[in-house]
Amino acid sequence: xxxxxxxxxxxxxxxxxxxxxxxxxxxxxxxxxxxxxxxxxxxxxxxxxxxxxxxxxxxxxxxxxxxxxxxxxxxxxxxxxxxxxxxxxxxxxxxxxxxxxxxxxxxxxxxxxxxxxxxxxxxxxxxxxxxxxxxxxxxxxxxxxxxxxxxxxxxxxxxxxxxxxxxxxxxxxxxxxxxxxxxxxxxxxxxxxxxxxxxxxxxxxxxxxxxxxxxxxxxxxxxxxxxxxxxxxxxxxxxxxxxxxxxxxxxxxxxxxxxxxxxxxxxxxxxxxxxxxxxxxxxxxxxxxxxxxxxxxxxxxxxxxxxxxxxxxxxxxxxxxxxxxxxxxxxxxxxxxxxxxxxxxxxxxxxxxxxxxxxxxxxxxxxxxxxxxxxxxxxxxxxxxxxxxxxxxxxxx
Numbered sequence: 001x002x003x004x005x006x007x008x009x010x011x012x013x014x015x016x017x018x019x020x021x022x023x024x025x026x027x028x029x030x031x032x033x034x035x036x037x038x039x040x041x042x043x044x045x046x047x048x049x050x051x052x053x054x055x056x057x058x059x060x061x062x063x064x065x066x067x068x069x070x071x072x073x074x075x076x077x078x079x080x081x082x083x084x085x086x087x088x089x090x091x092x093x094x095x096x097x098x099x100x101x102x103x104x105x106x107x108x109x110x111x112x113x114x115x116x117x118x119x120x121x122x123x124x125x126x127x128x129x130x131x132x133x134x135x136x137x138x139x140x141x142x143x144x145x146x147x148x149x150x151x152x153x154x155x156x157x158x159x160x161x162x163x164x165x166x167x168x169x170x171x172x173x174x175x176x177x178x179x180x181x182x183x184x185x186x187x188x189x190x191x192x193x194x195x196x197x198x199x200x201x202x203x204x205x206x207x208x209x210x211x212x213x214x215x216x217x218x219x220x221x222x223x224x225x226x227x228x229x230x231x232x233x234x235x236x237x238x239x240x241x242x243x244x245x246x247x248x249x250x251x252x253x254x255x256x257x258x259x260x261x262x263x264x265x266x267x268x269x270x271x272x273x274x275x276x277x278x279x280x281x282x283x284x285x286x287x288x289x290x291x292x293x294x295x296x297x298x299x300x301x302x303x304x305x306x307x308x309x310x311x312x313x314x315x316x317x318x319x320x321x322x323x324x325x326x327x328x329x330x331x332x333x334x335x336x337x338x339x340x341x342x343x344x345x346x347x348x349x350x351x352x353x354x355x356x357x358x359x360x361x362x363x364x365x366x367x368x369x370x371x372x373x374x375x376x377x378x379x380x381x382x383x384x385x386x387x388x389x390x391x392x393x394x395x396x397x
Contacts, residue, residue: 002210008184015177022170029163033156035084040152042081043145046109049075050138053116058127068120072113079109082148098155101148108141188212193339234306237287245305249315249364252301257317259301261358262324264314265371266294266331269350269383271310282342283309286349293334297327312351313368321357328355328386336384350384352376 053071058064083102115134122130191212207213232244240248253261268274268290275283287306294304294314301317314331318324332351339346354374358367378387 002213003184003187003208005188005209005211008181008188008209012177012181012184015173015181019170019173019177022166022173026163026166026170029159029166033159033163036152036156036159039082039084040149040156042078042084043149043152045078046075046082046145047142049078050112050141054134054138056120058120065120068116072116075109075113079106098151101144101151105141105144105148108137108144112137112141234287236284236309237291237306239291239312240303240305242305242307245303245307245313245315246364248303252303252317255301257301259317259319260321260324262316262318262321262355263358263364263367263371264316264324264328264331264353264355264386265368265375266290266312266314266351266353267310267372267375267379269352269379274347274349275309277344277347278342286340289338289340290335290351293338294331296334297331307368311372313371315358315364325355325386325388328353332384332386352378352383353386354378355386355388 049071053068053075056064056068056071082105112134115130115137119127119130119134187208191207191209194207195212195215232240232247234241234244274286278286287309290312291304291306294312297314298304299317303313303315305313305315307313314328316324316327318327332353335349335351338348340349352375354371354377356367356371356374358364362370374387374389378385381387
């Protein structure tokens with residue numbers, strides 16, 4: 001059963017979306033761990049402040065009162081921070097336990113602060129009694145802090161375990177997605193490579209994807225020809241020969257169109273070396289493949305012809321020079337990127353192209369001759385490029 005490229009990419013996007021959700025959840029878990037750590041730090045701060053408060057020196061009562069009030073204010077802030085809700089608190093089953101511990105902590109904290117204030121305001125005779133009461137409240141407060149610290153440590157450990165499991169799932173999922181879609185994308189690439197290659201032994205191209213199967217079948221089809229007489233076709237490529245080109249061009253030029261006519265002439269670079277290397281059958285397969293690639297850019301009013309062994313003419317009806325130039329460049333790039341399989345292995349070839357606008361006053365033959373001159377300039381520059389007339393000057397570039 002053939003695969004669908006569309007379905008492969010849809011599943012790839014879906015898999016990446018699921019992976020993204022997993023990464024987002026992992027991020028939330030890490031943020032949650034950070035919040036638990038901040039609450040734990042606030043609890044430890046309360047522990048330190050209690051020790052500072054109970055060791056307060058009242059030699060200078062005014063300064064001691066200021067210092068004590070400052071410490072009590074910090075203590076209140078630390079209590080508030082230790083009860084700060086995290087993003088995932090509402091989804092954790094032990095929220096009720098956390099609320100109970102938090103209420104107990106607030107109550108014992110308030111009792112300790114009141115006792116500390118009474119101690120600081122007591123007379124020297126009652127100071128010992130008030131101090132003992134404060135120490136009693138402190139013990140209750142420390143017990144609640146310890147219980148809350150144990151709870152926060154437990155929540156941190158639980159969150160770390162959850163984060164570890166999430167990381168493991170993401171690693172496994174990520175590896176599965178990587179290997180599966182590396183394999184799938186390689187299948188697509190191999191299909192594209194098959195579509196861009198030439199099989200000289202006539203072996204049927206076996207592809208794995210529906211879309212590339214359709215393209216290969218389209219490439220395997222004969223190009224639509226208005227007149228099917230063999231005298232109008234080039235026997236090597238199956239494209240129009242010069243007579244077929246003129247016949248088809250004359251048949252189509254009467255069609256009403258606001259487009260301009262552009263002539264693109266393609267020649268194989270290093271043609272002599274290529275022809276000396278390949279057999280006649282391999283050359284025929286190569287011509288056929290070049291013609292098939294050119295026909296991928298054919299539009300209804302276009303004409304494609306194979307004039308002789310080394311010349312392909314593409315008569316394009318386009319609404320702008322840029323559009324015609326773009327198609328010609330795509331053809332040159334497609335040939336450059338293609339592999340042509342032969343009995344001696346895969347080879348690469350390149351094309352030189354000359355393109356120009358056919359003026360109404362010029363004949364098709366003279367326009368093609370001028371395009372051949374321009375293609376010659378492309379070859380002089382190293383080939384594998386599209387050359388055109390310079391603007392406002394009768395020079396080639």
